[in-house]
Amino acid sequence: MSSMKVAKGRILVGKYELGKTIGEGSFAKVKFARNVQNGNYVAIKILDRKHVLRLNMMEQLMKEISTMKLINHPNVVRILEVLASKTKIYIVLEFVDGGELFDKIAANGRLKEDEARNYFQQLINAVDYCHSRGVYHRDLKPENLLDSNGVLKVSDFGLSTYSQKEDELLHTACGTPNYVAPEVLNDRGYVGSTSDIWSCGVILFVLMAGYLPFDEPTHMALYKKIGRAEFSCPSWFSPQAKKLLKHILDPNPLTRIKIPELLEDEWFKKGYKPTSFTEEEDLNVDDVVVAFNESNENLVTERKEKPVSMNAFELICRSQSFNLDSLFEKQTGQVKQETSFTSQCPANEIMFKIEEAAKPLGFNVHKRNYKMKLQGDKSGRKGHLSVATEVFEVAPSVHMVELRKTGGDTLEFHKACENSLSLLLIQKYKSHIRKSATQI
Structure with a gap:
């Protein structure tokens, strides 16, 4: 297929046109992207070279990415290729369009036992495959589990060492390790x-219960409960499920159930279908080696200091399952880590109004061009809530405002959006638009 046109002002990394940010953490940002040569969609994890160098983890990260590049399993998000610029490392990943499994639970509550078992079986398949190749996750939680029409995809396998190292430096007192093993x-x-395996057990409990087995208001109380494995299963859990969870959530790692034993468990085996797939033979890590060699550069076009114009590609990648209606209408039953609305106000006035609305709600505001980061001054259940906002030009005199959670608890983000920040902002814009129309 011939190369496709790239919209004016877009950022191009190699053959990929970058779109919206779909994930953001302390050490990396994930962007939706399109291969301009064939039109395929991908996700690109962007790492800052300086951060990697500062942590002395360049060699280790290259080794882990190289290992993961060779992982090809239907329940693991694949690394397709690796690129680099003078300042960034770009990990091109398989794009999963179904969103986080966590969103499904947050929106609809606990899963039925059979459905939870199906996801758990897929999770164990992925974990077993990666463990057999010496790759461990160390940060398994529902936020790292993606759902593509019932097919589970585990993300960030092999990359969590860097993530955890960065977390230790930047968020020592933040976050709640609800899924972490006692040891x-x-x-x-x-x-x-x-x-x-312990983390998989916590995930299974959450899938079937709709809440965490270990959840205390203070870290000390939480650590004690985890260390003693003090939890109780709700009445709707089957006896077989309760028995398996007791073996998985064993505080002693030496006696905790191993995967070979788990695969023989009666509850686990019900309806179990081993994953069938063909491994590719031409996998290689040449691009990883080249990307980590600083003499190889992929130039990234500079972004102009004005609101980015949103073309059809941007509109599509901002939609829920490519449904454009979700851009402008509130979707019932959908719990996401972002929200958006449109305004006819000038972009600079939108930025001013966001700041004006956010500060009384206890947010510290950091602005750069037409992007803004709102940092909550109070620590919630999973640390300080932070929200990234950006203004996009949809059409002349029409802008889209996007609010996206970048830190803290997802449910707290939705509570803030639904009960205060989002409503306040929208009310302000509706009022402002009406006043502007009256003046005209």
Whole structure:
């Protein structure tokens, strides 16, 4: 297929046109992107070279990415290729359009046992495959589980070491380790395979219960409960499920159930279908080696200091399952980590109004061009809530405002959006638009 046109002002990395940010953390940003040569959609994880160098993890990161590049399993998000510029490392990933499994639970509540078992079986398939190749996750949680029409995809396998290292430096007192095994919290050394199994058990509990087995208001109380594996299963759990969870959430890593035993468990085996797939033979890591060689550069076009014009590609990648209606109408039953609305106000006035609305709600505001970061001054259940906002030009005199959670608890973000920030902003814009129309 011939190359497709790239809209004016777009950022191009190699053959990929970058779109919206679909994920953001302390150490990396993930952007939706399109291959301009064939039109395929991908996700690109962008790492800052300086951060990697500062942590002395360039060699380790290259090794882990190289290992993951060779992983080809239907339940693991694939690394397609790796690119680099003078300042960034770009990890091109398979794009999963279904969103996080966490969103499904937050929107609809707990899953039925059979459905939860199906996802858990797929999770164990992915974990077992990666463990067999010496790759451990160390940060398994529903936010790292993507759902593509019932097919589970585990993200960030093999990349969590860097993530955790960065977290330790930047968020020592933030976050709630609800999914972390006792031996990891004790910081006395641990085996990646057994700690991953514990996290899988917590995930299974959340899928079936709709809430966490270990959840306390303070870190000290939480650590004690996890260390003693103090939890109780709700009445709707079957006896077989309760029995398996007791074996998985065993605080002693030496006696905790291993994957070979788990695969023989009666509850687990019900309806189980081993994953069938063909591994590719031409996988290689040449691009990884080249990307980490600083002499190889992929130039990125500079972004102009004005609101980015949103073309059809941007509109599509901002939609829920490519449904454009979700851009302008509130979708019932959908819990996401972002929200958006449109305004006819000039872009600079929109920025001013956002700041004016956010500060009384306890947000510290950091602005750059037509982007803004709102940082909550109070620590919530999973640290400080932070929200990234950006203004886009949809058409002349029409702008889209996007608010996206970048830190803190997802449910707290939705509570803030639904009960205060989002409503206040929308009310202000509606009022402002009406006043403008009256003046005209």
